[in-house]
Amino acid sequence: MTKLFLCCAFLCTFCTLTIAQDCNYTFTGKVTDFHDNSSIIGASLHIENSNKYTATDTSGNFKFENLCEGKYSVEIKHVACDTKRITINIVKNSYKEIYLEHHLNELNEVIVKTNTKTEKTSVEQVLKKDIIDNFTDKSIGDALNTLSGVSSLNTGNTIVKPMIHGLHSSRLLIINNNVRMFDQEWGDEHAPNIDINASNRITVVKGANTLKFGSDAIGGLILIKPKKYAIKDSIFGSTITSFNTNGLGGNINSEIVKTYASGFFGKFQLNYKQLGDFNTPNYNLTNTGLKNSNASFTTGYNSYQKGFTFFYSYVDNEIGILQSSHIGNVNDLVNAINNKEPSVKEKFSYAIDVPKQKIVHHLAKLEAYKRFKGLGKLSVQYDFQINRRQEFDLRRGDRKNTPVIDLRLFTNSLQTDLEIDAFSDFKIHTGALIRYQQNNAISGTGTSPLIPDFDKYDAGIYVVANYNLNDTSELSAGIRYDFSKIDARKSYAVSEWQETYNYDELFPEFETGNIEGTTIFTNPNFVFHNTSASLGYSKVFENNMSLFVNYGLASRIPNPSELFSSGLHHSAARIETGLLNLDKEIANKFIVSLEKNNEHFGFTISPYFKSIQGFIQLIPVGITTTIRGAFPVWEYQQTNAQIFGVDIDVNKKVTEKISYQGTISLLKGTNLKEHTPLIHMPSTNFNNSITYRNVALKQLTIRLENRTVLQQNQYPDYNFNTFNAIQQKDVFVDISTTPPGYSLFNFSSSAVFKPFKKGDLKLEFNIDNLLNVSYRENLNRLRYFADELGRNFNIKLKINY
């Protein structure tokens, strides 16, 4: 019965086909590029299950003749495009325009080998995954420190704050997964809350191509990017574990990725790190351990025309701070400096006691994009961050477990970006952003909050255009406008408000009329308008040489700590005061970069100059005596500053297996009002390394590196005398003299084995500070109290599966 039915059905179909005998229809059309509507020449078309083939002509047109009525499946192929199949129903002569999608590369990172710059005119440096993996049990600041022109401001050895050309904190934009980090980055001892293991590529933009992300990148931009996965059915993962003898601890990180041919993908990553007290060559650094738990999750869908990504990351840090650095007044500081060694040196322990920081950071984002024919790509992103920072200090009685600082910063923003790439030699990026931020000084600390409650509203709009002048040169220009409003609630001592700072005359509009005893309640309110601009030029010469020239105008509004902070800073033995009458900083920056890159020899020479008007710096302005004794008062004040310097990178292949790499960074910062050097500027430093690599022999790599940091002789002299009641005389407080230079050797080695069918195993053995040198670093805020770390042996094991 079934057979009969099938037979009939077949016959009928046959009939219809034979009835429509008229086989002289034509099917014509045009194949065009989806992205810029240009004709695609030489695309081949094939009607499946037939011998009809054709190809497009110079105008992208094609023609099939002598087609019968019916349904056809046509396959369209072109070298640089995704193969496409369409079905067409022929009942008369037909015409159809067919779009091919051109950029397979963009979805498939594996293919991208050539130009990976964020923008062609950008002056930037990159850390790739293999370098990032070396720092799996360190911080993002440590990894960035290996780049020329990038240094760090440290608090101990676990709180590492990146610096570009001597500038840090809110002068650097850190973009994590296309989300601008807001993690109370204003504080000197606040390191970025980023899990280095969740990133695949870190780009440092030193030049001016930063407008897409904000107007205030005076120092530069750090761009942390995840990996883009190939669109295919696959599942893979990796695990890294490491162990360090200094700190007796390590790190374990695992990630697993699932991708589908349909374009969907998902990734889950987990990381745990724990270390105990570190040691210098001569003593233990009591209470310097840390505990870190991080997790991240990404899922999304990618295709050429549209896609979305959801990303969430959780970072939980508990960091001990050297116990001996918790001091009281200036006499304690003098004692600490004179004693040369920390006062507390106990046996090794994993315990994290006070002082310590506990920080939790949540970051989530949802991003979607769609490409429009003949226009470009529109992306919309919503992101959301919560940063909870708790700092615990030495306290009396039952307040021991209560933080002295407890701040919660909530940030969320909505942004759009339109990338217009329809023109062959002209590309435009434009977009807008709105952001709302709320700081909540959580009550219950039993102290007046360092940063008060505030609401902040931002809106921004930008346009950046890139223009191909010719085959070898490109021009880019951009402009951005930002609006910001800060609405804060803070109480002041009446005497400070009226007498010390004269705010009652400067800002009568901030007074709420509410005065209780010696406290006045105020409502500081600020509105800022920021304009920023960039101009870039790049030219490629013969011999693999290229030149980049950038100019940028950036402006930054004072951050909450510069405006509002007030109070005693333990470990610095100083009182820090923000000022309401600070204005924004405006910077003009110039950077040139000459780069050569070929297989055997490459270099980058990159001189730069920055002139910053209204540069906000924290400097000592006087001494005050409290019941705890004498303290210098440091105030945020504005000056005009200029910074110039040069970064040089060289790499040379000596033989097939041996290569040399060197970097040098020179910098000079000047306070133009006081005619003194700027405080906290990195000194001249250079890195030289020799690497032996034998690919045939288990990819054996052996590397010896030397890092030399010269003494900083350009520093402002803020030394002072203070009266010591016990000694009944003035004592000299030397807080400015910089420690001597130092030279360290590091050794690293690795090999890759293939013990499994699939995947591989990488084994690493490294020694940091090979010669166990005792030294202090000028840019470590705890340099008055203790030496830097001694020798460390490190073992790492990475398994890819």
Next chain:
Amino acid sequence: MNTLNTNALKTIKLIALFFIATLTITSCSDDDYDHDHDHEEELITTVTYTLANGNDVVTLKFTDLTGESTDDATYEVSGPLMANTTYTGVLKLENETESPAEDITEEIKAEDDEHEFFYASSVTGLSINKTDTDGNGNPVGIETSLTTGAAGSGSITIILKHEPSKPNGGTSANAGGSTDLEVTFTISVQ
């Protein structure tokens, strides 16, 4: 294809909705917000050093209610000390911004192994000995014995260290820790 199109649009709409929702939620939570925040709880506002020899009682009293600069602080010394005399000294620390005033000496007694007072004087012949000890037998310095020598004048400085190393050889310079209190009185011995 079309369904995916609408999916992308839906996602964009969802994002927008998300943002508006958060804005609304956060702006609703404002009431928690304009409240008076914490004041400094851990202040020491008042230091009273009472020296007694029978009916001869001399008090040295420091008061600074703001906790900030001592420009507005008061130093009251009730009278001169007698030469060649031994006084029994008792120290009392208070926070008078609380009501009733908080006795901080009690807190320190409870953690006497983590605290130590140090005394220093520029008056020739004047010495101060700590007469109390903590659980480990190390000096604390809430109770003292002050002995004067010949007549003269000068100062007495009282320092409180939190988490000093104990024992420490008796001088604050070697003790480390953080200074919670450092006040200096001008006195005379007759």
